[in-house]
Amino acid sequence: MIDLLPREFRLLEYMMQRSDQLLTRAMLLEEVWNYKFIPATNLVDVHMGRLRHKVDGPGEAPMIHNVRGSGFILRTGP
Amino acid sequence: MRQPQFIRSTTFRWALAVAGVLAIFVIVLFGFIYWKTDSYLIERSDRMIARQLHYVAALPSVRQLDAIAQHLEQDSRSVQYAGLFGPDGRKITGNLEKFPSDLKMNDSVQSVSVLRTLPAGPQTRVIRAIAQRVSDGNALVIGREVDETREISHVVGQALALGLLPAFCLCLLAGAWLSMRARMRVEEVNQRVQRIIAGNLRERLPHRNVDEPFSKLAAIVNGMLDEMETMIHALAGVGNDIAHDLRTPLTRARLTLERGRTNATSLEQLQTVVDKAIANLDQSLSIITALLRLAEIENSRRSAAFGSVPLHEMLREVSDIYEPIAENKNVDLRIEIAHPLTVLGDRDLLFEAVANLVDNAVKFAPEGGKVDIELIRGDDNTIVRVTDSGSGITEQEREVVLRRFYRSEKMRSTPGVGLGLNLVAAIVKLHGFRLVIHSGPGGRMEIICPDPRPSRVAPATKT
Numbered sequence: 249m250i251d252l253l254p255r256e257f258r259l260l261e262y263m264m265q266r267s268d269q270l271l272t273r274a275m276l277l278e279e280v281w282n283y284k285f286i287p288a289t290n291l292v293d294v295h296m297g298r299l300r301h302k303v304d305g306p307g308e309a310p311m312i313h314n315v316r317g318s319g320f321i322l323r324t325g326p
Numbered sequence: 327m328r329q330p331q332f333i334r335s336t337t338f339r340w341a342l343a344v345a346g347v348l349a350i351f352v353i354v355l356f357g358f359i360y361w362k363t364d365s366y367l368i369e370r371s372d373r374m375i376a377r378q379l380h381y382v383a384a385l386p387s388v389r390q391l392d393a394i395a396q397h398l399e400q401d402s403r404s405v406q407y408a409g410l411f412g413p414d415g416r417k418i419t420g421n422l423e424k425f426p427s428d429l430k431m432n433d434s435v436q437s438v439s440v441l442r443t444l445p446a447g448p449q450t451r452v453i454r455a456i457a458q459r460v461s462d463g464n465a466l467v468i469g470r471e472v473d474e475t476r477e478i479s480h481v482v483g484q485a486l487a488l489g490l491l492p493a494f495c496l497c498l499l500a501g502a503w504l505s506m507r508a509r510m511r512v513e514e515v516n517q518r519v520q521r522i523i524a525g526n527l528r529e530r531l532p533h534r535n536v537d538e539p540f541s542k543l544a545a546i547v548n549g550m551l552d553e554m555e556t557m558i559h560a561l562a563g564v565g566n567d568i569a570h571d572l573r574t575p576l577t578r579a580r581l582t583l584e585r586g587r588t589n590a591t592s593l594e595q596l597q598t599v600v601d602k603a604i605a606n607l608d609q610s611l612s613i614i615t616a617l618l619r620l621a622e623i624e625n626s627r628r629s630a631a632f633g634s635v636p637l638h639e640m641l642r643e644v645s646d647i648y649e650p651i652a653e654n655k656n657v658d659l660r661i662e663i664a665h666p667l668t669v670l671g672d673r674d675l676l677f678e679a680v681a682n683l684v685d686n687a688v689k690f691a692p693e694g695g696k697v698d699i700e701l702i703r704g705d706d707n708t709i710v711r712v713t714d715s716g717s718g719i720t721e722q723e724r725e726v727v728l729r730r731f732y733r734s735e736k737m738r739s740t741p742g743v744g745l746g747l748n749l750v751a752a753i754v755k756l757h758g759f760r761l762v763i764h765s766g767p768g769g770r771m772e773i774i775c776p777d778p779r780p781s782r783v784a785p786a787t788k789t
Binding site: 283295 | 604678
């Protein structure tokens with residue numbers, strides 16, 4: 249049982265709908281939050297950090313991966 | 327052929343019209359003077375005649391003949407008439423052959439015509455005369471020629487009319503001269519403007535510091551040229567800024583790649599190098615994208631997508647997004663919504679504007695500070711207010727802060743491109759709202775959305 253805030257849930261839902269696909273920060277910003285302007289702050293990283301903290305508990309194999317320089321990916325399989 | 331040109335000019339036509347009106351007025355005036363003079367002279371003459379008549383009539387009859395004779399003797403110009411006639415109409419004395427037929431007895435002075443014998447021959451004259459029945463039943467007539475007074479009036483009239491012609495010509499000449507002068511000034515201005523168009527922005531229109539319309543116009547145009555020059559220089563400056571800000575990350579990317587190519591030994595090292603290069607390229611791309619967005623907004627291509635935007639919901643979304651970031655800095659992000667309020671606009675654009683303001687606020691707030699997002703009602707407007715407990719914007723910075731690529735010195739180290747406030751300003755302007763930046767301790771920015779006027783036309787539908 250994981251407690252998610254609405255925005256975190258939206259993010260997770262989006263990633264699950266596109267599992268195993270590489271999602272860039274720009275895509276996430278635009279599609280999850282309707283934020284088309286590319287900001288300088290690490291918005292996505294911060295949100296993603298929270299989500300990962302809640303979803304990828306300690307001792308479990310992490311599902312959300314950071315692809316360096318590109319974005320994030322939600323892997324369902326090993 | 328210059329002549330028809332200046333005759334056709336407005337100034338000349340005006341001068342012609344004025345001259346015409348002047349002429350008519352003068353003629354009417356002179357006519358009036360003529361008539362008045364004429365009346366006065368006749369009236370004066372009439373009074374003299376009447377006085378003479380009463381004088382003679384009052385004399386005893388024996389003295390009357392002498393009086394008449396004396397009266398006629400004193401008449402050097404042969405303008406006086408006098409006559410005494412018996413009850414039967416027979417002439418007793420005087421220079422009138424017979425009693426004028428249409429002369430009424432015991433009445434006022436009238437115009438009658440008499441026959442006068444002159445050396446040149448008999449002539450009919452119109453005179454002013456008065457008759458009275460005296461003692462013994464005689465009829466006494468005293469009269470005076472009217473032509474003489476008419477002559478005086480004629481002379482006066484002529485003299486005045488002679489003055490009219492020069493006045494008229496003078497008016498026309500003045501009109502012609504004014505017209506040519508105006509033409510010359512316009513030509514002068516045209517020359518200057520041509521030089522300005524050709525690129526010499528420094529030129530200004532000449533104007534004497536005289537309080538005349540042309541000079542005022544020149545001053546206004548000069549003001550406009552000053553503004554234009556400032557804007558063009560600003561644009562040129564921005565062009566430089568853009569080029570610089572684009573080039574820096576690209577240069578870094580290139581350097582990184584070059585160095586990596588030479589120095590990297592393992593795949594991992596190469597991957598690191600590539601990551602760094604991509605990051606720098608991303609930065610350049612983001613600048614370009616932002617610029618294109620700005621251009622798009624400023625060209626108002628999005629004004630067709632206006633709809634009803636529930637601000638309260640939008641602000642909650644914005645605060646949702648930035649809450650984690652604020653938390654990381656221990657910044658207390660609070661949102662205060664008095665009532666649910668809606669404005670007319672583009673939801674996405676407004677979202678970006680507010681997000682930008684909040685982004686700035688969170689960035690500028692110190693560790694442990696706070697940021698407030700408020701939605702309140704003013705007098706016939708709706709206000710979105712973002713405040714932060716940072717140091718705020720100084721009075722001087724307020725002006726500059728809206729320029730593209732301006733970044734406050736304090737923020738040079740943080741990532742960012744400096745297009746934020748410029749974007750906000752563009753979006754606010756597109757909506758017809760107002761952006762107010764407060765100076766002084768603490769940052770405070772407000773987007774003021776005036777209520778639409780009741781007679782507003784419905785927004786265009788999406789294309």
